[in-house]
Amino acid sequence: MLQAVEIKKGVYWVGAIDWNIRDYHGYTLPGTTYNAYLVVGEKTALIDGTYPGHEWQLIERIESVMPLKKIDYIVANHVELDHSGSLPILTKKLPNIPVYMTEIAKKGMARHYDTSEWNIHTIKNLETLPLGGKTLTFLEAPFLHWPDSMFTYLGEDKILFPNDAFGQHIASSERFDDELGFDIALEHAAKFVANLIVPLSPKVLKKLGEVTDLGVPIEMIAPSHGIIWRSHAADIINAYVNWSNGVAKNKITIVYDTMHHSTEKAALYIAEGIMSRGVQVKFDLLKDGRYEGVHRSDVVRDVLDSKAVIVGSPTLEDYPLPTVAGFLYYMAGIRPGKQTQKKIGFAFGSNGGKGGAPAVITELMKKAGIQIWHEPVEFNYRPDEGEKKMFFELGQQIAEEVKKMP
Ligand code: FEO
Secondary structure, X not given: OOOOEEEEOOEEEOOEEEOOOOEEOOEEOOOEEEOOEEEEOOOEEEEOOOOOOOHHHHHHHHHOOOOHHHOOEEEOOOOOHHHHOOHHHHXXXXXXXXXXXXXXXXXXXXXXXOOOOOEEEEOOOOOEEEOOXXXXXXXXXXXXXXXXXXXXXXXXXXEEEOOOOOOOOOOOOXXXXXXXXXXXXXXXXXXXXXXXXXXXXHHHHHHHHHHHHXXXXXXXXXXXXXXXXXXXXXXXXXXXXXXXXXXXXXXXXXXXXXXXXXXXXHHHHHHHHHHHOOOEEEEEEEOEOOEOOEOHHHHHHHHXXXXXXXXXXXXXXXXXXXXXXXXXXXXXXXXXXXXXXXXXXXXXXXXXXXXXXXXXXXXXXXXXXXXXXXXXXXXXXXXXXXXXXXXXXXXXXXXXXXXXXX
8 A cells, every 4th residue: 555654743655655756848868757745734734746647656656645635635736637637626625725836826727627615715925824833834935947937845854845956856765865875866857947046046045035035944855846955954055046047067079960970070079179178078969769878858957057158050951950959948047047047059060062051059048048169160071180180179178268268
């Protein structure tokens, strides 16, 4: 039988583990969890839920603690289906149960479900819900990461339930940071941030500032995906501040695709030049049906703490290869330039005729907020001896530039 996990006295993890999911709207993942929490005072509240199809895990874990019917309130921190997907079944099994959410979430829920029979209570910012011995406080968190989002804080136990924020997509038998290992948890959190949170960097900094101003102590962060931060709550908050500020390493990501290994050859010379100056290189051939490569959701994780991004593609009918174009549109949406500290970069590639891809790449890099450090660099067919030297020296020069950046 599935069991709840008591994370603090009277507070239980009752989520679902989705061991087999490998893609979530274009983000590759080694499984995930849909975390939900039961807070038991004199009254009981259920915070968050699961993706449709996983409700049975939630219900079975709740019933390892108490009969489902004993729940008095549901708190829905976020509309997205991976958390609200259990509401249709729960509101049917628990008719008239009050469901707490933001006003915007109420409208969003009605776009997803028939909510005509739901007993929705829309919260005001900082409204409290006393459960008797445990008190929930609701903090609106618009655009972290959807307009409807809110955080829930449990004062007596100093636990923040921030839904997606501070989450990680990982399925594991471990429920806590110190069980999984902080470095592993941090790496999964970094990928989550790189793909989902970076465009919201200014809002993250503002919200974290507001929470600090409230003066509420946070000893545990219980997000809606992945492990719970109980030993490293302060560390993950610091990491979010650094990621949102764009704090990066002396590291350069080269991302490219290649037709006949010519653009790849240029990429290799650039990488050699960078390495010769002691700067770290991530060398990402984009994933395609032709080879394993690196998925775009992993490339943006590399970009997260790189000071520079160099993008290469040969020209195919005036444009970059579709892999590179797809990556650039993805990165333009994420906009690493939203981080406080900027990133630099340039585009390069081989052509077999009039070319043009590096110029197109350059424009899309600008849309992503990358500061263009060098004009687009093109060469015909294979790089000759002079061009090999040029690419090697470009690598050296951008490495030196990166070392000067904060
Ligand atoms: Fe995990 Fe925005 O949903």
